[in-house]
Amino acid sequence: MTLKVKQVPKSETEFMTGADLFIQTLVDEQVDTIFGYPGGAVLPIYDAVYRSKASFKHVLSRHEQGSIHAAEGYARVTGKPGVVIATSGPGATNLITGITDAMMDSLPLVIFTGQVASGVIGTDAFQEADVLGITTPITKYNYQVKTIEELPRVVKEAFHIASTGRPGPVVVDIPKNISAEVTGGSYPNTFSLPGYQPNVNPNPLQITKLAETLSHAKKPLILAGAGVLFSKASAELKEFAEKYELPVANTLLGLGSFPGSHPQMLGMAGMHGTYAANMALYECDVLLNIGARFDDRLTGNLQHFAPNAKVAHIDIDPAEIGKNIPTAIPVVADAKAALQALLAKDIKTDHEDWQKGLQHNKLTFPLWYDRSDELLSPQWLIDQIHQISEGDAIITTDVGQHQMWTAQYYSFDKPNKWVTSGGLGTMGFGFPAAIGAQLGAPDELVVAVVGDGGFQMTLQELSVLKEQQLPVKVIIVNNQALGMVRQWQESFYEERYSESLFVENPDFVKLAESYGIKGVRIEKEADAPEMLEEVFSYNGPVVVDCRVVQKECVYPMIAPGKGLHEMIGVKR
Amino acid sequence: MKRIITATVQDRSGVLNRITGMLHKRQFNIDSISVGKSETEGISKMTFVIEVSDHQNLEQLTKQLNKQIDVIKVSDITEKAIVARELALIKVGSNGHQRAEIQGIISPFRASVIDVSKESMTIQVTGKPDKVEALIELLHPYGIKELTKTGVTAFLRGHQPKAVTDLHATPL
Numbered sequence: 001m002t003l004k005v006k007q008v009p010k011s012e013t014e015f016m017t018g019a020d021l022f023i024q025t026l027v028d029e030q031v032d033t034i035f036g037y038p039g040g041a042v043l044p045i046y047d048a049v050y051r052s053k054a055s056f057k058h059v060l061s062r063h064e065q066g067s068i069h070a071a072e073g074y075a076r077v078t079g080k081p082g083v084v085i086a087t088s089g090p091g092a093t094n095l096i097t098g099i100t101d102a103m104m105d106s107l108p109l110v111i112f113t114g115q116v117a118s119g120v121i122g123t124d125a126f127q128e129a130d131v132l133g134i135t136t137p138i139t140k141y142n143y144q145v146k147t148i149e150e151l152p153r154v155v156k157e158a159f160h161i162a163s164t165g166r167p168g169p170v171v172v173d174i175p176k177n178i179s180a181e182v183t184g185g186s187y188p189n190t191f192s193l194p195g196y197q198p199n200v201n202p203n204p205l206q207i208t209k210l211a212e213t214l215s216h217a218k219k220p221l222i223l224a225g226a227g228v229l230f231s232k233a234s235a236e237l238k239e240f241a242e243k244y245e246l247p248v249a250n251t252l253l254g255l256g257s258f259p260g261s262h263p264q265m266l267g268m269a270g271m272h273g274t275y276a277a278n279m280a281l282y283e284c285d286v287l288l289n290i291g292a293r294f295d296d297r298l299t300g301n302l303q304h305f306a307p308n309a310k311v312a313h314i315d316i317d318p319a320e321i322g323k324n325i326p327t328a329i330p331v332v333a334d335a336k337a338a339l340q341a342l343l344a345k346d347i348k349t350d351h352e353d354w355q356k357g358l359q360h361n362k363l364t365f366p367l368w369y370d371r372s373d374e375l376l377s378p379q380w381l382i383d384q385i386h387q388i389s390e391g392d393a394i395i396t397t398d399v400g401q402h403q404m405w406t407a408q409y410y411s412f413d414k415p416n417k418w419v420t421s422g423g424l425g426t427m428g429f430g431f432p433a434a435i436g437a438q439l440g441a442p443d444e445l446v447v448a449v450v451g452d453g454g455f456q457m458t459l460q461e462l463s464v465l466k467e468q469q470l471p472v473k474v475i476i477v478n479n480q481a482l483g484m485v486r487q488w489q490e491s492f493y494e495e496r497y498s499e500s501l502f503v504e505n506p507d508f509v510k511l512a513e514s515y516g517i518k519g520v521r522i523e524k525e526a527d528a529p530e531m532l533e534e535v536f537s538y539n540g541p542v543v544v545d546c547r548v549v550q551k552e553c554v555y556p557m558i559a560p561g562k563g564l565h566e567m568i569g570v571k572r
Numbered sequence: 573m574k575r576i577i578t579a580t581v582q583d584r585s586g587v588l589n590r591i592t593g594m595l596h597k598r599q600f601n602i603d604s605i606s607v608g609k610s611e612t613e614g615i616s617k618m619t620f621v622i623e624v625s626d627h628q629n630l631e632q633l634t635k636q637l638n639k640q641i642d643v644i645k646v647s648d649i650t651e652k653a654i655v656a657r658e659l660a661l662i663k664v665g666s667n668g669h670q671r672a673e674i675q676g677i678i679s680p681f682r683a684s685v686i687d688v689s690k691e692s693m694t695i696q697v698t699g700k701p702d703k704v705e706a707l708i709e710l711l712h713p714y715g716i717k718e719l720t721k722t723g724v725t726a727f728l729r730g731h732q733p734k735a736v737t738d739l740h741a742t743p744l
Contacts, residue, residue, distance in 0.1 A: 140641070195640065
């Protein structure tokens with residue numbers, strides 16, 4: 001027997017709940033995709049989703065972590081805020097990794113969590129968690145909605161804060177009684193944030209100073225970070241670099257902001273960066289950082305970072321300027337506005353010797369790898385994917401060896417094609433992020449390059465791939481190990497491979513098939529080109545188990561505690 | 573070095589938690605915080621005394637405070653002409669004949685006795701932190717049973733002399 005609560009049927013025009021009002025605010029923000037998972041405290045919201053006639057799409061994940069990483073992938077490729085809904089307690093806590101990841105990598109997200117009813121908050125009620133307390137240090141801002149009247153304003157503010165200035169995640173916690181409350185009213189959504197006024201336009205004096213400094217530079221260098229991508233300034237960066245013949249290095253997250261195949265491009269800098277990029281950072285006399293935060297994986301030992309350089313730093317977030325590296329010319333501004341101001345200046349440049357030296361480094365010390373007779377060489381695999389996709393795919397990754405090889409060998413020529421977990425370094429990010437990326441860019445080829453470790457952290461999202469009919473290609477760089485952990489144990493722990501080698505892995509082909517998805521295994525380089533061709537021409541999702549050499553290491557490398565000029569593995 | 577920093581903030585729920593959380597996360601050592609409503613409705617004033625290691629660290633502190641959405645204005649007033657006050661309540665052990673003696677000690681500090689029992693008396697003192705500290709020091713021999721301080725609250729004097737660097741080099 002089923003017990004049913006008796007309900008008086010109501011016509012749809014008869015009542016409006018807080019949840020309906022909430023959905024209306026999302027429609028007003030032109031939200032087209034929601035990544036979510038229902039539960040007790042968001043039942044009124046999901047009822048409103050069900051009844052809504054608006055044309056947004058709701059994507060049901062299989063774990064809240066899947067929802068939030070998908071929203072990150074969506075935000076990265078579209079530039080629009082990713083929207084997430086989860087229930088109270090465990091629903092909200094399952095989002096924590098993704099929220100922190102978005103905070104570290106400045107991704108605009110607006111996350112709505114259900115909360116127990118206002119009257120029982122603080123009583124350790126069923127599925128209650130202090131979401132505000134938990135998320136305060138990992139969000140740009142957060143709210144708990146106190147009354148239905150403030151709901152439209154809070155949502156409006158949340159979208160504004162998430163997507164302006166330096167983007168970031170904003171959490172809005174909505175108690176169940178508020179989403180369930182019946183209302184007839186409409187409420188104002190006007191807001192005032194006197195403490196939040198991001199500075200977009202650069203100070204003209206600093207721009208003049210910067211132009212003069214560049215005019216006197218003998219060894220200038222541009223370091224381009226993700227800020228260039230967020231401000232959609234790739235075209236301005238290219239024009240600026242070409243006009244004054246300035247060499248460019250990228251951070252990991254800045255890849256794609258300047259064409260990877262451009263003659264002035266030195267490649268990625270940092271722990272696994274190119275010799276040319278790292279030596280340019282070490283030797284330059286003027287370093288212009290545009291939208292990067294001098295992360296420790298980029299700088300190496302701070303004492304040896306750009307020791308002779310006068311540093312100029314363009315950043316929308318003033319707190320990043322001077323945080324790690326003393327900065328002579330601070331420019332608090334949007335990257336695009338600053339580059340436009342610089343382009344209007346007359347800068348004289350004369351640094352032919354410097355450029356010659358950099359080109360010499362580029363040619364003499366390129367990235368290298370060995371081919372394999374047995375299994376696949378992982379670097380070669382990435383090279384192959386680059387060729388087959390003509391360097392034009394959206395690529396997502398987890399963290400680790402496969403991520404570094406992808407960054408090194410998939411030369412990104414266009415912006416917003418590179419979706420990776422940089423700051424937090426989150427395993428399990430790449431696959432769900434690819435789902436969000438494909439939903440955000442339905443006409444593009446999306447490839448998730450993942451490790452066998454990371455993939456197993458979020459592979460339940462294969463159901464979503466099937467359900468949403470998304471043609472994502474999942475490339476598992478399968479070395480039966482936690483490759484980067486294994487590499488560090490080899491290099492720094494005398495080959496004591498503690499808990500980093502997998503004895504058992506699932507049969508990924510059968511696994512994919514059980515989800516109704518095509519599965520392929522590639523074990524030999526000789527078979528790979530033809531099989532990959534088949535995978536990429538297949539109209540639908542494919543999981544490709546690529547068996548790669550386990551002992552392969554990521555080189556070159558700056559060992560922890562070492563300086564930019566102390567790279568190892570530069571040559572075979 | 574100790575700095576006195578004031579912040580004008582929007583009086584929104586969780587603002588104190590957000591700011592102390594940030595200070596904790598970024599490893600700043602808080603000597604004291606005092607918070608209260610300001611002359612404007614919806615705006616609160618916070619006064620921090622915070623230990624910083626150097627000027628770069630100080631710059632980070634003010635920038636991170638400024639970055640908070642609720643923070644409207646941040647000022648490092650350490651080297652300005654300021655009025656800074658804190659209040660302390662001090663419960664000291666005292667029998668009958670010690671009371672007069674303690675009275676004698678506290679009167680130059682313009683402190684007052686606000687509670688007396690058989691074995692103790694409670695003294696209230698207001699002033700700059702060094703004055704409060706000096707009184708506490710003098711009362712130590714009598715046995716301090718309980719002590720509580722509000723932390724410093726401060727703002728700029730109405731008139732700022734042109735060169736203020738020498739005037740208040742070390743106000744604390």
